[in-house]
Each structure stands twice: as C-alpha cells, then as structure tokens.
Amino acid sequence: MNPAGLLYPDDPSIKKLHEKLTKAAQDFNAPDYHLQKLLSRPGRFSDFSLDTDGFFMDFSRQRVDENALSLLRESQRLSNALKKFSEMTQAEIVNPTENRAALHTAARGTGPSPLLYKEMDVKAQMQQVNEKIEQFCASVHEGKICSACGKPFTQAVVIGIGGSYLGCEFVYQALAGADRKLDLFFLPNVDIDNFARVIESIDKETTLWIVISKSYTTTETMANLNQVSTWLNTMGIAPKDHMVTITAKGSPGDDPDTPVLASFYMFDFIGGRYSVSSAVGGLPLSLALGYDVFKRFLNGCSIMDTHVLESPEEKNIPLTAAMISIWNILYMGYPAQAIIPYTSRLARLSPHVQQLYMESLGKSVSATGQPLTQPAGTIIFGEPGTNAQHSFFQLAHQGKAFPIDFIGVKMPGYTGLQAISKGVTNHQELWANLLAQAGALALGRSSDDPARNFDGNRPSTIITIDNLEPESVGMLLSFYEARTVLEGFILGVNPFDQFGVELGKVMAGDIRKEMAARNQDPSYTFACASQTDNFYLNLLFNKR
Ligand SMILES: O=P(O)(O)OC[C@H]1O[C@H](O)[C@H](O)[C@@H](O)[C@@H]1O
Numbered sequence: 001m002n003p004a005g006l007l008y009p010d011d012p013s014i015k016k017l018h019e020k021l022t023k024a025a026q027d028f029n030a031p032d033y034h035l036q037k038l039l040s041r042p043g044r045f046s047d048f049s050l051d052t053d054g055f056f057m058d059f060s061r062q063r064v065d066e067n068a069l070s071l072l073r074e075s076q077r078l079s080n081a082l083k084k085f086s087e088m089t090q091a092e093i094v095n096p097t098e099n100r101a102a103l104h105t106a107a108r109g110t111g112p113s114p115l116l117y118k119e120m121d122v123k124a125q126m127q128q129v130n131e132k133i134e135q136f137c138a139s140v141h142e143g144k145i146c147s148a149c150g151k152p153f154t155q156a157v158v159i160g161i162g163g164s165y166l167g168c169e170f171v172y173q174a175l176a177g178a179d180r181k182l183d184l185f186f187l188p189n190v191d192i193d194n195f196a197r198v199i200e201s202i203d204k205e206t207t208l209w210i211v212i213s214k215s216y217t218t219t220e221t222m223a224n225l226n227q228v229s230t231w232l233n234t235m236g237i238a239p240k241d242h243m244v245t246i247t248a249k250g251s252p253g254d255d256p257d258t259p260v261l262a263s264f265y266m267f268d269f270i271g272g273r274y275s276v277s278s279a280v281g282g283l284p285l286s287l288a289l290g291y292d293v294f295k296r297f298l299n300g301c302s303i304m305d306t307h308v309l310e311s312p313e314e315k316n317i318p319l320t321a322a323m324i325s326i327w328n329i330l331y332m333g334y335p336a337q338a339i340i341p342y343t344s345r346l347a348r349l350s351p352h353v354q355q356l357y358m359e360s361l362g363k364s365v366s367a368t369g370q371p372l373t374q375p376a377g378t379i380i381f382g383e384p385g386t387n388a389q390h391s392f393f394q395l396a397h398q399g400k401a402f403p404i405d406f407i408g409v410k411m412p413g414y415t416g417l418q419a420i421s422k423g424v425t426n427h428q429e430l431w432a433n434l435l436a437q438a439g440a441l442a443l444g445r446s447s448d449d450p451a452r453n454f455d456g457n458r459p460s461t462i463i464t465i466d467n468l469e470p471e472s473v474g475m476l477l478s479f480y481e482a483r484t485v486l487e488g489f490i491l492g493v494n495p496f497d498q499f500g501v502e503l504g505k506v507m508a509g510d511i512r513k514e515m516a517a518r519n520q521d522p523s524y525t526f527a528c529a530s531q532t533d534n535f536y537l538n539l540l541f542n543k544r
Contacts, residue, residue, distance in 0.1 A: 005079040005492020006330065007373050008366035014078050017071060024068050025331035035061060035442040035457050050317050052307045054466040055475045057317050061442040062324050062403070062459045063332060072323035073313045081489035082319065086309055088485065091117040091269075095496035096367055102496045103267070104274035104481065108298040108474075110305035117269060129265055129279050133294075136244075136262050137286040140208070141181055145261065148241040153208045154182060156287050157198055159224045160212030160280075161188040162355060163272020164246075167477070168212075168281045170352040171297065174345050174473045175289055177413055182208075184288040187228070190220040195227055204235055210284055212246045214266050214275070216253030219505070246279045271496050273356045274481060277301050277474075293470050300474020308482045318482035321461070325487055328403045328459065329378045335400060339382035341407040342434045345468050346476075349407070350382030353480050360484050360495035367494040376493050386433045396441060397454060404441070404460040407476075408434050411467040438462055511537075 009015040027033055038044060039060060048060035064072075076082060088094045089111035091101045106115055106122050115122040139145040143152040158165050165188045172184050187198050209228055213221045229239040245263040247253035254263070264279040275281070277298055286294045308318050328334045339350040362377040383391065385406070396402065408431060418425040424432065437460075444456020463479075465472040488495030511533060518524045518541055526537045 005366070005490055006075055006326065007376055008370055008492035009373065010366075010370070010492075011078065014075070017074055017078060021068070021071050021075070021327070021331050024071055025327070027065075027067075028063050028332070033063070033065070035063060035459070036444075038063070038065065039442060050315055050320060052311070052315075052317060053303050053475065054472065055304070055317065055479065056462075056464045057321065058462040058464075059320065059324055061438055062328075062461060063457070064324060064327060068327060068331075069320075069323065072327060075326070075490050076313060076319060076323065076486075079490045079492060081322075081486050082308075082313070082316070084489045085482070085486060089305070089309065091115055091122065095271075095494060097369070097494055097497045097499070100496070101269045102271065102274065102485075103269045104271070104277060105302075105305045107270060107277040108301040108305065108478075110302050110309070122267075122269070125265075125267070126278070130282060132262070132264060133279060133282045133286050134291040136264075136283070137291050140287060141290075147206050147208075148237050149205050151206050153287075154206040155185065155202045156182050156208040156210055156284060157185045157187050157202065157228075158210045158212055158284050159187045159221055159228060160210075160246075161218060161220045162359075163275050164212040164214065164218075164221070164280055166348070166352045166355050167273070167276030168284050170346075170348040171276055171281055171285060171473060171477065172288060173348050174468055175285070175293060175297070175470055180288050181290055182288045184284055187224050188220070190223045192227070195224065195231075199231070204232070204237065207242065208261075208287070209239070209243045210246065210287075211243060211253065211260075212266075212280055212284075213253060214248045214251065214268070214272055216245075216247045216251035219508070244283065246283055271498075273359055274496075276477065296470035297474040297477075300471035300476075301478040302474075303471065304475045304478035304482065308486075318479050319486050321479070321483045322486040322490060324403075324461070325378075325483065326490060330374075332459075334378075334402050334459075336379035336381060336402045338388075338396070338402055338404045339380065339407070340385045340388050340404055340437075341382070341409075342385040342430045343407075343409045343412065343468070344384050345413055346407060346409075347384045349476070349480075350380065352477075353382075353484075354380045356480060357484050359498045359501070361488055361491070361493060362500060363493040366492045372491075372493070376488075376491050385437070386430065389433060389437060393437070396458065401458045403458075404438075406434050406438050406460055406462045408462060408464045409466075409468055409472075410464060413468045434462070515541075 004011045004014055006018055009018055045060045049058040084094060088102055089105045091103060093099060094102050101117050103122055105111055107126055113123055140153050146152050158168060165186050169186050185198050185201055187194055211225055232239045240259050243260045245253050245260050246266055248268055249265050264283055266275060266278050266280055270278050282294055308316060313319060339353055341349050357380050358377055364375050365371055412427045441458035441460055442456055444454035447453045465476055485495050514526045514529045514537060526534050529537055
C-alpha cells in the first residue's frame with residue numbers, strides 16, 4: 001500500500017501540490033475572498049452543497065473555492081484515498097502497524113460477499129454473532145432469560161470504556177424514545193462515583209451487566225467488573241446470573257471456565273472506535289431498543305458506506321468533508337473544529353467523534369513510520385445548540401475562529417404537544433438559531449463601537465438529516481467514520497492504530513505498584529516514586 005500523503009510527501013507531485021495548496025490559501029487573505037463576497041457569487045449555495053438519501057451537507061460557508069477544491073481532489077487522487085477506502089471494505093491490510101484489515105464496514109453488509117480474510121468468511125461470522133444477539137434479546141424481552149429472582153430484566157449497564165462505550169452511548173441517546181424496552185446505563189470510568197451514580201439509578205434485582213472489552217485487559221473495565229461483582233456478591237446475587245460479555249476471541253474474557261449468561265464475539269479487525277456497528281453496539285442497542293432498530297441503524301450506515309464507494313469525487317460527501325477539514329487545519333491554520341448538533345438527542349455525538357477522530361488521526365508518523373512534516377489531527381469539541389451559544393460562542397464570533405459543523409434535524413423525536421412562543425414552536429426556534437449562527441459567523445456586522453463589531457468570515461458547514469430514526473443516525477455515524485478514514489488516507493497516516501495511549505497506561509502501572517505496596521505495608525514511603533509523584537501519593541494516602 002502506498003502510504004504517501006500530504007503530511008508524508010514521499011512523492012514530488014504531492015510536494016508540489018502541497019505548495020500549490022499553501023499558495024491557494026494565501027488568496028483567502030484578500031477582501032474579495034471574504035465569505036460575504038463568496039456567498040454573493042451566483043450559484044454559490046447550489047455549487048457548494050451535496051445530498052444523498054436525505055443527508056444534506058451545505059459547505060457554502062466554508063472558506064473554499066473551486067480552485068481549492070480541485071487541488072484538494074488532486075490530493076485524494078495522489079494519495080489514492082478513495083481506492084484505499086474501497087480496498088479497506090475488501091479486507092486489504094489498511095492497518096500496517098498491526099498487520100490487520102479494518103472491517104467495520106462489513107459489519108453492516110458493505111463490501112463483497114463472501115468476504116474472505118485470513119481464511120475466514122467475515123460476513124458469515126458476523127451474521128452468526130448477530131443471530132445470537134437477536135435470539136438472546138428476544139429471550140430477554142419475552143422474559144425467558146430473566147434475573148436470578150425470576151423477574152424480567154428492566155435495565156442494563158454497559159461496563160466498558162473508550163470505543164467499547166462511546167459510540168454505543170451516542171446511538172442509544174440518539175434513538176432512545178419512550179418505546180424503549182430496557183433502560184441503558186454506562187459505567188466507563190474507574191471513578192467510584194461513576195459506580196455510585198449507576199447503582200443509585202438501577203434496580204439491582206432486575207439489572208443485566210454487559211461487560212464490553214475487546215482486550216479484556218483494560219484496567220478501568222476490569223476494576224469496574226471486580227467492583228460490580230464484589231457488590232453483587234454482597235447482595236446475594238451471583239454475577240454470572242446477571243452478566244454477559246462482549247470480547248475478542250481468545251481474550252482473557254473468552255473463558256468457558258468463567259460462565260456468564262451469554263458471550264458475544266467482537267473481531268480484531270474492527271477497532272474499538274469503529275465498533276458500534278458490531279456486537280459492541282449490537283447487543284446493548286438491541287436489548288434497549290429492539291434488534292429490528294439495530295438492523296435499521298446498520299442499514300443507514302451501509303447507505304452512507306455505499307455512497308462513499310460509488311460517488312464520484314465531486315459528489316462524495318464524506319470525501320468533501322475530509323478535504324475541507326484538511327484545508328482548514330493545514331492551510332487555513334484553524335486550531336480546532338466544533339460539532340454543534342441542534343438537538344439534545346445528538347448530545348453525545350461530539351464525544352464519540354472526539355475519540356473517533358483524535359485517536360485515529362492524532363499521529364506524528366506516517367503509516368510506514370516516517371516522521372510527518374507536522375503533527376496530524378486537530379481538536380474536536382462540541383455541545384448541543386442552543387446551549388453552546390450561551391457558553392462558548394463568544395469566542396466563535398469574536399475570539400479565535402474555528403470551523404463548526406452545525407447539525408440540524410428536520411423532525412424532532414418528540415411529536416407530542418408543541419406550544420407556540422413568539423409565534424414559533426421550540427423546534428422552529430432551534431432552527432432559527434442554527435441558521436442565524438451560521439449566517440452571523442460568516443457575514444459578521446460592522447459597528448463603530450469596536451467591542452460590538454463582528455468581522456465575520458468564520459467558516460461553518462450545515463449538515464441536515466431528516467429525523468432521528470435509526471437509518472438517519474446510522475448515516476450520520478458512518479459519515480463521520482468515513483470522513484475520518486479518508487482524511488487519514490489523504491494525510492498518509494494510519495487511522496486504525498493508537499499507540500499514543502500506551503505510555504500513560506505503563507506509567508499508571510508503576511504508580512499503581514507504589515500504591516499497592518503502601519496498602520500492604522502502611523510504613524512504605526513510596527521509595528520508587530519520583531519526587532513529584534511522592535508529593536501526590538502522600539497527599540492521597542495521608543488525606544491532607
Ligand atoms: O475494548 P477495550 O480493549 O477494553 O479497549 C477500550 C479502549 O481503550 C484503549 O485504551 C483505546 O484507547 C481505545 O481505542 C479502546 O477502545
């Protein structure tokens with residue numbers, strides 16, 4: 001696989017293109033390139049918006065023009081990004097540092113059938129897992145599988161962290177309406193107050209615990225598993241009667257000698273942050289919302305995957321979003337990107353994309369280990385609108401500028417009684433604000449009073465989806481996944497490894513040993529800890 005990309009220009013044509021893009025960005029310093037001017041050009045809106053199957057993206061308020069876009073498309077071609085995306089769906093090794101394929105797209109049926117990888121029929125294996133999920137959930141919903149005291153399960157708690165919870169939590173919050181079958185809670189953090197909050201919210205007699213960990217070695221998840229098991233035992237409930245596991249084949253959790261109600265496989269060729277369409281999302285979402293809802297969600301993901309595979313460059317929505325993101329980071333110099341969904345049901349989208357994007361693209365070397373010309377990635381953050389407007393939008397309008405993805409939903413989830421305030425419904429008020437913010441950021445407004453002056457020229461994209469049905473949410477999730485992967489391929493980095501998270505874990509292990517030694521021997525003085533750690537360990541143990 002050719003790893004060359006904009007940040008690893010191991011190719012004279014890419015080097016040259018990088019220079020052209022740098023020069024093209026300089027044009028935007030001229031007054032004629034202010035968004036006020038760009039937006040008044042005929043055809044700006046229609047030429048700078050795309051749609052597919054109810055998913056609409058308007059990038060007319062991004063600081064790009066045809067010249068910049070055509071250069072960015074060249075970067076796609078020189079790095080073979082779309083070709084690599086297609087190879088990814090066909091089980092090619094796109095994760096070279098771990099010598100693995102990345103087959104999250106196969107989990108929703110995208111790619112050839114049969115799809116062979118390391119002598120395994122990937123889709124058939126996934127189908128088996130999904131059938132098991134369907135049967136298990138039906139038995140729980142019918143009360144055939146029930147709690148130790150014979151009552152039906154009414155709640156479930158996911159014990160998992162990072163990719164083993166964030167995507168699932170996002171989709172659950174997006175889709176959970178009044179007709180949910182079970183309430184879902186999440187226990188990601190090793191923080192004991194996370195545990196305390198969960199047990200305050202559940203009925204211990206009717207709660208199913210879902211342990212999700214690909215490696216089954218993640219410290220936080222294992223500590224929480226131990227905490228929950230110890231707690232259940234003291235309540236007289238055998239953990240095995242209230243627990244299921246989702247883990248990789250051959251992990252320490254894939255152990256027939258430690259029985260649980262049921263266990264489901266996740267696969268090593270699907271990374272945690274890409275895993276919500278596997279059993280990681282499949283089991284909790286099917287328990288909470290029904291297996292049919294999960295299938296419809298997968299269908300939405302697949303519609304977007306197919307759009308990426310089949311659309312030409314100029315019509316390809318995730319590709320265009322990836323190119324604009326690269327443009328904003330590398331050439332326009334913006335320090336961060338915000339995701340602002342105008343619906344509280346998408347409140348956990350930005351935390352999910354934070355992991356998806358920052359863990360995938362926060363790299364300092366190319367896919368083959370060569371130093372990059374500059375570190376890759378950017379900071380992603382976000383809150384739902386209009387809340388965000390009343391918190392950090394001052395900075396967006398007059399302080400350091402950053403591009404924003406505004407996300408609007410045509411139909412809200414709640415369709416009951418809607419009061420009218422100032423002549424509009426709450427949902428319409430939400431939309432009035434979304435449109436106003438994108439307009440105000442782009443156009444600005446001049447004032448003689450410098451404190452009240454708005455320069456404008458601040459970029460944003462508006463994305464709209466039809467509703468909060470599973471298909472629409474699936475398309476949104478898959479859009480951000482594809483955007484992230486394509487961005488990685490264009491830059492020349494590996495979007496599927498995450499070695500950057502390891503050092504902190506190793507150092508936590510050393511500190512943990514110091515703590516354990518003190519727990520064993522109260523006179524132990526943290527002999528092996530650094531001067532600084534010594535201070536904090538004394539603080540913790542002496543509770544000063
Ligand atoms: O599923 P697990 O093996 O428990 O991993 C959970 C998470 O922890 C790791 O540190 C990684 O940073 C994440 O990518 C991963 O999703």
